[in-house]
Amino acid sequence: MIQMAPTGLLTDFSLEMTGKDVPKLEEAAHAIPQGARVNVTFLGNEDLTMRVDAARVVKRLGFVPVPHISARRLKSQAELEEFLEALQQVDASEHVFVVGGDPATPEGPYTDSLAVIRTGILKDFGVHEVGIAGYPEGHPDIRTETLWEHLTAKSTLLAEQGLEQVVLSQFAFDADKVSSWIRAVRDRGIDSTIRIGTPGPAGIKRLLGYAKRFGVGTSAGIVKKYGFSLTNLIGTAGPDRFVTDLEQKVSAADEAAAKIHFYTFGGLLATAEWVQQYSAGK
Template identity: 25%
Template sequence: MDAEGLGVLLSGVRYEVLPAKATVDQVLAHVPRDVVVTVTASPVKGLEPTLGLVGRLAAHGYRVVPHVPARLLRDDTHLKDVVDRLRETGVDDVFVPAGDADPPAGAFDGALPVLRRLSELGGPFARVGITGYPESHPLIHDDLTIQAMWDKRAHATYIVSNLCFDPRVLGDWVGRIRRRGVVLPVHVGVAGPVQRAKLLAMAAKIGVGESTRFLTRHASWFLRFATPGGYAPDRLLARGAKALTAPSAEVAGLHVFTFNQIAETERWRRALLARSGD
């Protein structure tokens, strides 16, 4: 990958973190204020840990993006309460996936009804993100996921792609959504430099094992992390750089799944920036 291409992908980097006791301290110790931090939400623990962590990080001067899964919202009153709390902390960017809660906590079973309701509330957030699926969704046909992005486009401002380990598939997917007329900028989801032993130790501390649960739903992904030489974010970016940095791709940057290996992720990013000359 050339230095210019690498710089483009790293210029809009976002770090996804999980709500845990040590997350604030880890972010403060290792993440510069110009890096956007996104905070996941657990179908087990609900939205409260997410909202609490968002407030604490925002108070320290970070630009924070909460995940607000539709299936964790109980009703319209709950949605309005979440909106008010986030606005009070200065949040102007939210990510709205459908979420994994089964059954849903209330009437919202997908992201689109929540996105429509936010629009009806006057668009309280300047930026609203939705999910993209470069690799097949386990329950939804590929064409339907792209159609869903088309349906959501009037209510969203960007797309975050789910994890993908195949640069060819990732590049093809970006091309497909552009040909279908979806023009929202994409933040490409990539896993950071995940170490299996630290991942499992972190999952045990969290209690419900959010990262382990996430990976066990995608066994092939876990094998990539666990196998020596099986995954390196550098290789993925190098092989996919041409497709991802093409002007027609409209890729805004990287969305890095840290799995709370925050120090390791930031060291990796700085090493890449040093190599690119930025």
């Protein structure tokens, strides 16, 4: 198959990996456009060395590393500074994504991502651009009003600090909700790039499991949007229908600043190949 350059929302798509996915990234490197952003997660079962090594490999392979900083997993400002310094040493600190993180109780001084940004130290370690989280379909544990208040506060603070920003959304399944959410982001004066979190091709059981974990949609709703049957959970579901619907609903004005970010579930090669197949089909 002749490889087609991604277009529309898939132009400059980004991918997500864990620290353990380095071999999978190396396997998929030939199918991922050079210069693509690759986010590196900040999980509880990984350590600083694993996260930094993954970011270093992303850079070595010709991609742009976007390490995550999980606020509630940080035990101290010293740990935050150690991580940022290590990233800077491997030339991987320019882009970061700051998120609250999973722990219900903070392990250190940072209750949320806003608290990390408020330290004002990111720029000291070569950070140029900060990703902040958005929730098109809401959050199971946080009021919608609070989500908007924090998004606006983080955007304002980053601008005051002279840092570029990207809004990266939790993964979504409902193109109508996503397009409405994009308009709401713009209505609040946030004109940065928006990366729409989208599940890459994944086993159907795994896809539904992640959706349940993050409180995104319902099984019935996901089935309707993705077009598979709950009576047959064997197989893989891809985001073809969601991406097609979203491209039809996002206005031309927003499309230039809206991109797709793939949560790959470890399937980096499968996701990169899906992009090529989808683009060729268009």
